[in-house]
Amino acid sequence: MKRNLxxxxxxxxxxxxxxxxxxxxxxxxxxxxxLQNWFMIxxxxxxxxxxxxxxxxxxxxxxxxxxxxxxxxxGLLSFCLMLIVGLLWGTQETGGIFGHGLKLQASLxxxxxxxxxxxxxxxxxxxxxxxxxxxxxxxAYRAFIIRSFESNLLMITAVIVILGRTSxxxxxxxxxxxxxxxxxxxxxxxxxxxxPNSAAQRAIMxxxxxxxxxxxxxxxxxxxxxxxxxxx
Amino acid sequence: MSHFMSVxxxxxxxxxxxxxxxxxxxxxxxxxxAEQIFVGLSAAYWLxxxxxxxxxxxxxxxxxxxxxxxxxxxxxxVLGLMMLMRIIPKTQxxxxxxxxxxxxxxxxxxxxxxxxxxxxxxxxxxxxxPFAGETTSIxxxxxxxxxxxxxxxxxxxxxxKQEGISAVPSKIGIWFLMISFGASFGYTVMARVSLLIxxxxxxxxxxxxxxx
Amino acid sequence: MSVVNSSQTERRxxxxxxxxxxxxxxxxxxxxxxxxxxxxxxxxxxVESTPDSxxxxxxxxxxxxxxxxxxxxxxxxxxxxxxxxxxxLVTALWPQGMQMADQxxxxxxxxxxxxxxGQDYVFMGYKVAGIVAIQAMGKDMEQVxxxxxxxxxxxxxxxxxxxxxxxxxxxxxxxxxxxxxxxxWVMAARDVYHTPVTGGTTAVSAPGLIPYVNSxxxxxxxxxxxxxxxxxxxxxxxxxxxxxxxxxxxVAHLLILLFIAAGNIKALRARKxxxx
Numbered sequence: 001m002k003r004n005l006x007x008x009x010x011x012x013x014x015x016x017x018x019x020x021x022x023x024x025x026x027x028x029x030x031x032x033x034x035l036q037n038w039f040m041i042x043x044x045x046x047x048x049x050x051x052x053x054x055x056x057x058x059x060x061x062x063x064x065x066x067x068x069x070x071x072x073x074x075g076l077l078s079f080c081l082m083l084i085v086g087l088l089w090g091t092q093e094t095g096g097i098f099g100h101g102l103k104l105q106a107s108l109x110x111x112x113x114x115x116x117x118x119x120x121x122x123x124x125x126x127x128x129x130x131x132x133x134x135x136x137x138x139x140a141y142r143a144f145i146i147r148s149f150e151s152n153l154l155m156i157t158a159v160i161v162i163l164g165r166t167s168x169x170x171x172x173x174x175x176x177x178x179x180x181x182x183x184x185x186x187x188x189x190x191x192x193x194x195x196p197n198s199a200a201q202r203a204i205m206x207x208x209x210x211x212x213x214x215x216x217x218x219x220x221x222x223x224x225x226x227x228x229x230x231x232x
Numbered sequence: 233m234s235h236f237m238s239v240x241x242x243x244x245x246x247x248x249x250x251x252x253x254x255x256x257x258x259x260x261x262x263x264x265x266a267e268q269i270f271v272g273l274s275a276a277y278w279l280x281x282x283x284x285x286x287x288x289x290x291x292x293x294x295x296x297x298x299x300x301x302x303x304x305x306x307x308x309x310v311l312g313l314m315m316l317m318r319i320i321p322k323t324q325x326x327x328x329x330x331x332x333x334x335x336x337x338x339x340x341x342x343x344x345x346x347x348x349x350x351x352x353x354x355x356x357x358x359x360x361x362p363f364a365g366e367t368t369s370i371x372x373x374x375x376x377x378x379x380x381x382x383x384x385x386x387x388x389x390x391x392x393k394q395e396g397i398s399a400v401p402s403k404i405g406i407w408f409l410m411i412s413f414g415a416s417f418g419y420t421v422m423a424r425v426s427l428l429i430x431x432x433x434x435x436x437x438x439x440x441x442x443x444x
Numbered sequence: 445m446s447v448v449n450s451s452q453t454e455r456r457x458x459x460x461x462x463x464x465x466x467x468x469x470x471x472x473x474x475x476x477x478x479x480x481x482x483x484x485x486x487x488x489x490x491v492e493s494t495p496d497s498x499x500x501x502x503x504x505x506x507x508x509x510x511x512x513x514x515x516x517x518x519x520x521x522x523x524x525x526x527x528x529x530x531x532x533l534v535t536a537l538w539p540q541g542m543q544m545a546d547q548x549x550x551x552x553x554x555x556x557x558x559x560x561x562g563q564d565y566v567f568m569g570y571k572v573a574g575i576v577a578i579q580a581m582g583k584d585m586e587q588v589x590x591x592x593x594x595x596x597x598x599x600x601x602x603x604x605x606x607x608x609x610x611x612x613x614x615x616x617x618x619x620x621x622x623x624x625x626x627x628x629w630v631m632a633a634r635d636v637y638h639t640p641v642t643g644g645t646t647a648v649s650a651p652g653l654i655p656y657v658n659s660x661x662x663x664x665x666x667x668x669x670x671x672x673x674x675x676x677x678x679x680x681x682x683x684x685x686x687x688x689x690x691x692x693x694x695v696a697h698l699l700i701l702l703f704i705a706a707g708n709i710k711a712l713r714a715r716k717x718x719x720x
Contacts, residue, residue, distance in 0.1 A: 002325045002328065003328075005329070006328040006329050006331070006332035007332065009329060009332040009333050009336060010332040010333070010335055010336030010339070011336065012336065013332075013333050013336035013337040013340060014336040014337070014339045014340035014343075015340070016340065017337060017340025017341055017343075017344065018340050018343065018344060021344045029583070033580070033583050033584065033587070034304070035333075035337060036337075036576050036577075036579055036580040036583075037290070037308070037580060037587060038307065038308035038311070038333070039333075039334065039337050039573055039576045040286060040290060040571070040572055040573045040576060040577055040580070040588075041286070041287075041290060041291050041305070041308040041309065041312060042308050042311050042312050042315060042330050042333065042334055043286075043334065043572045043573040043576075044282050044286040044287050044290075044291075044312065044572055045311075045312030045313070045315045045316060045330070046315055046330075046334065047278060047279070047282050047572065048279065048282070048312075048316065049315055049316055049318060049319070049327075051275045051276075051278065051279050052316070052319060053319070054271075054275050055275075056319070068264060071261075071264045071265055071267070071268040072268060074265055074268050074269055074272070075268030075269060075271050075272035076272060077272070078268075078269040078272035078273050078276070079271075079272035079273070079275050079276045080272075080276070081276075082272070082273050082276035082277060082280070083276040083279055083280060086276065086277075086279075086280030086283075087280065087283070090284070091280060091281070091284065092542065092543070092546055092567070092593060093567060093592075093593040093594035094284045094593050094594065094595070095594075095595075106233075106234065107233040107234055107237060108234065108237045109234040109237055109238050109241075113280065114543070115237070115241060116273065117273075117277065117543055118241065119241030119242070119244045119245050120244060120245070120248060120269065120273055121270070121273045121274065121277060121508065121540075122245070122508040122511075123244075123245040123246075123248045123249050123431075123434070124248045124252065124266060124269065124270040124273070125270065125274070125507060125508040125509045125540075126427065126430055126431055126434075126508045126509055126511060126512070127248065127249045127252040127253065127431050128252055128267075128270060128509065129427050129509035129510070130424075130427040130428045130430065130431040131252065131253070131255060131256065132424045132427065133424040133425050133427055133428035133462065133466075133696075134256055134428070134458075134459045134462060134463075135424075136420060136421055136424045136425075136700070137458050137459070137462045137699070137700055137703055138455050138458050138459070140421070140700045140703040140704045140707065141454075141458050141703040141704070141706060141707040142707055143707075144417075144704045144707060144708075145707060145708055145711045146708055150406060150407070150410045151410075153407055153410040153411055153414065154410045154411070154413055154414040154417070155414065155704070156414065157410070157411045157412075157413075157414025157415050157418070158414040158415070158417040158418045158421075158704075159418075159701060159704070160418075161414065161415045161417075161418025161419065162418040162421055162422070162697045162700060162701055163697065163701070164418075165418065165419070165422050165647075165669070165671050165697070166476075166671070166690075166693060166694035166697045166698070167476030167477060167478045167690050167691070167694045168476060168694040168695075168697070168698060169694075169697075170477075170478070170479050171476065182369045186479055186481070189418075190481050190482065191369060191373060192411065192415055193415055193650075193651065193654055194373060194482075194654070195372075195373035195374070195376045195377050195380070196376050196377075196380055196408055196411045196412065196415075197411065197412045197415045197416075197651050197654060198377055198380075198654050198655050198658075199376060199377045199378075199379070199380025199381045199384060199408050199412075200380055200384050200405075200408040200409045200411065200412030200413075201412055201651055201652055201654060201655045202354050202357070202358060202377075202380075202381045202384070202655040203380065203381050203382075203383075203384020203385045203387070203388065203405065203408070203409075204384065204388075204409075204652075205350045205354055205652075205655055206350065206351055206354050206355065206381070206385050207384075207385055207388040207389060208346075208350065209346040209347065209349075209350035209351040209354075210351065210389075212342050212343070212346045212350075213342075213343050213346060213347055213351070215339075216339040216340070216342045216343035216346075217339075217343065219335055219336065219339040220336060220339050220340060220343070227331060227332075227335050228328050228331070228332070229324070229328070256456070256459050257456070277539060277540065278539050281539035281542065281569075281570045282539065282570075282572065284569070284593070285539070285542075285569035285570040285571065285572075285593075286570070286571070286572050289569070289589075289590045289591045289595075290588075290590060293590065293591070294590065337576070338576075341575060341576060341579070345575060345631040345632065345635070345636075346631075348631070348635050348636075349630060349631040349635045349656075349662065350631075353635065353658075353660050353662055354655060354658075356659075356660055357655070357658035357659050357660045357662075360659055412651065415651055416648075416651045416652075419647040419648055419650055419651055419668065419669065420647070420648045421696075421697065421700050422647040422669045422670065422671065422693065422697070423510075423513065423646045423647035423648035423669055424648075425466065425692075425693055425696040425697065425700075426512045426513045426646075426647065426669060426670040426689070426693060427509070427510065427512055427513070428462070428463075428466055428696075429466055429470070429512060429670075429689050429692045429693060429696075430511065430512025430689075431512075432463075432466055432467050432470055432692075433470060433512075433689065436467065436470055436471065442471055443470055443471055
């Protein structure tokens, strides 16, 4: 029961979705509507599970005083702070347990949750990803080296696109006569994106779709069952 | 008070910005602190929004306002609780049921959606009349689109050793992929630089007031 | 050890040059102009040709990490939609999207002070489960959005009275930086319910989404990155936040090309040295 019943559930749900695609009428339409609504709610619990497990993992690192435990403690405290203010006073238009906290809003200029979002979460998130600009510049200098015909193709395309997607690229080839405007960098860059790039990305898309269809079938038919975990 | 708090908030943002940037020199405690705070805030943010946008309107409010009319919602609620049982080793097996429902549904949806959007529609979009273009460049482009797609799929799907004439489409497929990767690199440069511009704009405009 | 040190120093010099190269055009703008590409024009045309008073969906499927690219698009497109008197249902497949939407609406309200909540726009909140939520919208919007963010019931929101399913929506505009995002909207909204889908994405995701802009009209145009955002601002005759950043973007691109050239010269020299 512990293994076969879940496998049957997966089979039933998968088949139901597929059948309802071809017979979009009662009872299948009704069943699929219900399943979709349930799916959203269960997904919510799945996210809660993820957050609890993150909390547990941080807590155990702190308990065992692993190296850098003080940072995990800071992470845990910030988690608790954001969660508590969010539940107590809500966010944006949504009120919390204590309503909208108008007095707090007046002194902070925003709800505590939104204040933390604006002044802590937003700069942290935006800066974290802006680091990638430095790493790509370093990669351009150290790793983008011509070695073969294929790498030449890659390099030439990259140069055209990098130049074509700037205001400068347009100016650089603005002198090209109107009858040859295809050779202006922005147009050349657009052509590459619209045709050769599309062709390659479409090939990837078609191939990946075939792969996804195959692996979905394996799951529905119960051949792929690793998501159930072990029996131990 | 409000002004003081917004100034404090601004300095907090600056502190976090520099803490993250300090990683460019080398890994250090400021970066580690900022990183963990980010993880903590991010997780809590998700949880709070999940509660207000999903759990409350789609489950709890419905059950509280009209329990009899929505009694069927107890099933996903119980399944959700079974999902949480994964935390306790002894009851872990209970989580298999909701996971199986989610995986089965996702597999079914992926299968039909990818078959329609990424397989059939893409094949239809490739089966075009190449001569239908208004200009020579579009006609050439249409040919490239058809040849590139077919050769790309050939490269991915005929993985047995290719020699002689049978290796030609694969080779052409690789060329198209290289062109696409080059274009992707160009676009990646653009994306990453934009993110840096955003942070510098914050420092120069909101903090230092050097620019308007 | 010295090789490692010199490599580290080289890296830091690259970082420093990039930082200065991006900062200088922000402080001293050059004012380079940017042309408008076809894909941007297609997005603009869809918004422009949609009848007044139509209900449209703006899905904010991104977070602050990519806001530099996507926020200007959101502002420009909201501005355009409101100027065409379209009614905007705001939702998000990413939880952070709702905060981004709130900020964008605040900016756009400066140009359209007369827009009112519930009549011209409404915040329906974050929805989990991506493609499944979109499919469910195709059957019954009220089931997915029982209430707005402030708790007002779906049927009590004036602008949504006629909107029962996704089919009643004139178009969906997804501003997305990953999954779930444009791809899911195309798969579920366009390919199942035939609701036109358009959108904007980060430059890094754009090449992978371009095949959807095809003869099947799976996607009506696509805004890819900051340049496309500045093009859209040009089309609606507004000097927005993307346009002012394009100088810095252009200079940084030139610098990256210089880095590529310098790296190749260095590699070539090393190869020659080894050969000799």
